[in-house]
Amino acid sequence: MREHHLTVPVPMERVSIRDRFWRGRIDQMAREVIPYQWNALNDNIPGAESSHAVENFKIAAGLANGKFYGERFQDSDVAKWLEAASYSLVSYPSPELEKVMDGVIDLIGRAQQEDGYLNTFFTVAQPENRWKDFSHGHELYCAGHMIEAAVAYYQATGKRKLLDIVCRYVDYIISVMGPEEGKRKVYCGHEEIELALVKLYRATGDEKHLRLSRYFIEERGKQPSFLAEEETFGWIFKDKWFGLDYHQAHAPVREQPHADGHAVRAMYLYAAMADLAAETGDSTLIDALGKVWQSVAGRRMYITGGIGSQGHAERFTFDYDLPNDVAYAETCASIGLVFWMHRMLRLEPNGAYADVMERALYNGVLSGISLDGTRYFYVNPLEVHPEAVRERADHKHVKPERVHWFGCACCPPNIARLLTSLGQYVYSTDVRGVYVHLYMENEAAITVGSHKVTIAQKTEYPWDGDVTLEVHPERECEFTVGLRIPGWCKAWMLMVNGTPVLEPDVARGYAMIRRAWKEGDVIRLLLPMPVERVKAHPLVRENAGKTALQRGPMVYCLEETDNGPNLAGISLSKSADIRTASWEDGPEGAVALEAEACRDDVAGWGQQLYRIGEFPAVPHRMRAVPYSMWGNRRPGEMAVWIRERG
């Protein structure tokens, strides 16, 4: 086993977020979205699309008559809601909510079959098809989400009921599939149970849960693949984009050189591999993760942390293929990327992972939800031309405006469970000390070795890079504070108690301060945030000759409402000064950008479609706003990448 350096996240219940940027959004999740979502799951929202998810459990429990309704993974909506609600209980204790949750957990228990099986679709609608469609049936996927819910609820409340239910279900699964002779050699087409089983193992300490996760990961991709024998494999059969690689099943996981296939599935697999490596120290898994990490972060990721550049099959395509207007970049895939990076940081506190986590979080994830928390994007393109979205068949997966969450139930609860558990992403600890991965205002109660330390972080991040951390150790004690230096920051300064730290020790992107910390010590990290012009790798053909604007972690974009139509006609000279500006019609504190640019003069062009000679151009005061906040005003065009003039 190769030496590796494990860190453990500081759990969410120890980190109290007080941030101006995040607090309102998290509050909204707990106070509005989670109750609203419960109503949606119970079809109590007039005019909304039916969910039927709770009713399906009632039918499976024999408490109601009727037919199963919804997707075959409808159960996972209930599970994800339980998980998010559990997280919200941690910061917002609510006996009423807990009572509702206990009720639905009772119901889930009644829907569980004699043998431990638990899935309403394959209980009510197609009992004859149990375990017949691993490609698209989502049975183990739903089991995984129920396990995550059970662990979350157990950790939030100490109550074991749902944990016992899923343990019984897992026992049944172990009786059906696994490496032992006579058992089926299978795994789920949509990864999820693998990471859930590691969570379960960490909650129960029962090795069999870890062993099952490991089995699914090791079995995956063995050839010839049992998936290819299934009736539903390939979905529309001849569709090559639904082949084995769609399921990350084209090769054993250690032999997959690229991030391939359905992007969310890939993220959940890699997250599970990282979990497994953290538990087992298997260096071959870490090597495999290194390859797919290079593939994603080095060749297959949008600047927003969006992944999956094709709508059809919601998947990765090939290196440097990152079209802006027909991107898929599903919100859930960016959330999955955050999950994965968080686990990579457990394996190694490396700023490159935290950079990607931050990039996804502040851009491709947050773009998925409107500022008022009521509307969602599933698809997060980097360029939107509303007429093309309406009129072109190859844009049909794109929406020019966010939609209310209940239209489809996949991304909204995923955002909810990420935001309600955001605290756990900020810090981690190892034997040497504490690492600070993200900057946001919070107070954290951290155990470093045998010492209890409170850290109070103050900042206006992401709008300002002045970060103060007050250290309050229980008693004076020596440990390391590792402060992430973001990859976007070229010149930074670090002070302790007002004294600059000269030549600080920087290890893999973290400035390491080791000292005996005393009550009231103050660390100040200054991360200047000039506006940066970012270029894409020259093989990203869509972005040739173009620049993106970034300030701090925030990627910017142009909107029609600020810049008029035909954003493609705007160009920015290489020498143009880009200024920060207050954003009057944006959220409090948010920073806009302005520059003197040019735009092609449509009025001066005339009627001809093609013409010999120069473009007429006119001056244009360009205004850019944070990408994650686009589409909250008037609908219209949007573009991240801006043409640059010589």
Add this chain to the structure above:
Amino acid sequence: MREHHLTVPVPMERVSIRDRFWRGRIDQMAREVIPYQWNALNDNIPGAESSHAVENFKIAAGLANGKFYGERFQDSDVAKWLEAASYSLVSYPSPELEKVMDGVIDLIGRAQQEDGYLNTFFTVAQPENRWKDFSHGHELYCAGHMIEAAVAYYQATGKRKLLDIVCRYVDYIISVMGPEEGKRKVYCGHEEIELALVKLYRATGDEKHLRLSRYFIEERGKQPSFLAEEETFGWIFKDKWFGLDYHQAHAPVREQPHADGHAVRAMYLYAAMADLAAETGDSTLIDALGKVWQSVAGRRMYITGGIGSQGHAERFTFDYDLPNDVAYAETCASIGLVFWMHRMLRLEPNGAYADVMERALYNGVLSGISLDGTRYFYVNPLEVHPEAVRERADHKHVKPERVHWFGCACCPPNIARLLTSLGQYVYSTDVRGVYVHLYMENEAAITVGSHKVTIAQKTEYPWDGDVTLEVHPERECEFTVGLRIPGWCKAWMLMVNGTPVLEPDVARGYAMIRRAWKEGDVIRLLLPMPVERVKAHPLVRENAGKTALQRGPMVYCLEETDNGPNLAGISLSKSADIRTASWEDGPEGAVALEAEACRDDVAGWGQQLYRIGEFPAVPHRMRAVPYSMWGNRRPGEMAVWIRERG
């Protein structure tokens, strides 16, 4: 009726093309492609996809047993072949070919039903569905192609047999549908019969043929539409891209403000409308044509004369939506555009129509066929990245290389019938004289008023713009020679017998020389062909900041085989000199272009996907070749639009 100025094309049999550029391709059609295609129609090509088209006629005639095989418009392959073969008989008399044609015409006669009906699919396979599927059944479309074949064969040979067959069929059609009470109020989802009936009228002089064409055109688009009531309407029913506008049936033809729907269908409709206007002088039709002409040429046409910017439903989308890489730009649609423009020139000798005709002919049509005449593109994108074509679902309609013609039978015979009848596109006459629309080496025997005049045109066009026309009138006579001044030509010079014509009269793009012409008078037109940088309208967002290179009528492109991979990384400074160069591995006489450009330096970039700062760039000797000739060497990337630097 608005005054309009009719001209009549000089028919193909009077124009003998001797051109280095065209002659070889036309020869190839007559000597190789037409016999080859006959074998294909008879399934005599080992390894080729089955056609069964002749066999279908045998089965329908009761001369063979078996099942119908192929598309429901399979009959049209036989008809288009007969039409092209008829044209080739004009220049290449062949008793053997004529005998084969007489044989198949006999067979067609035997396949005709008692009542005059003639369609093997609806005779053999689905007799119960006759006239039930106007949306997608192609019955009248097939009838139209058979009528065109009949007229062509009659004009080539003087034999009436096929003409009589189709006249009987038309009589039957008239008995079923038409404006009279009790008849069905219908028209074909795929236009074709409308223009064919005008040809038939011109051959027979029978007004009923013109009346039926007029009826179909006038009936089209009346609301509510009978098409929308048909079972197959909308194809996959909910697919909005197969709605009424797909068939140009969303409004009466005079009320269609844009070119909409399936591009080939639209071209055939507009061609028929122009034919009808030429016969009737209906100025409201001419006004309607003016609107769709503005729509196509001003807002919806690629620089190559390609039309139809979406693969799904092979159709027009919206103004200025001209993506290069996912273009459809079907070869048949550009051929249809040539057909339409030719008819517009009949209504009015306007250089704008001839410019578009030339643009399509030398670029978007010719790109459809390989230099050796054996391989075809159906789809003619302006940018090809082979990996994207292979790996992206939204590129699946694109092929990175031409395919052998028999894979699908639509475009190849369309190219054949255009090239074998190319002579008719060169000249037209009116009461005042003769118009020269296209420049190519040929000898033409023209009747101007009551005078016979031979014109011998000598030129190396399109590679050189020095055009000489020797005028040989039967006897000295006064008439006008109108020489088209191409829209791409900014400075030209005209001489008669060596004397410059100062301040020549230019009317709608034609330099008009009126004089008493004597034997041996020589007109010399010098059309200098500097390399031009063409820009697209600033609302064509795909081409913002880009330039296309054009020399004479030829649009150029970059190929990977000359420029290495990642063509998107190449940029051309605004001041760079672009030189002509001989093209060693191109066809004889063809001109390549060269310039000192830059390319983004992939090697100097490193591993990062995104980076702050400038692109490293390195010098690059750029080489461009004619677009219509791309893909004849090693496969690889191709791009028409090149990034321009300040």
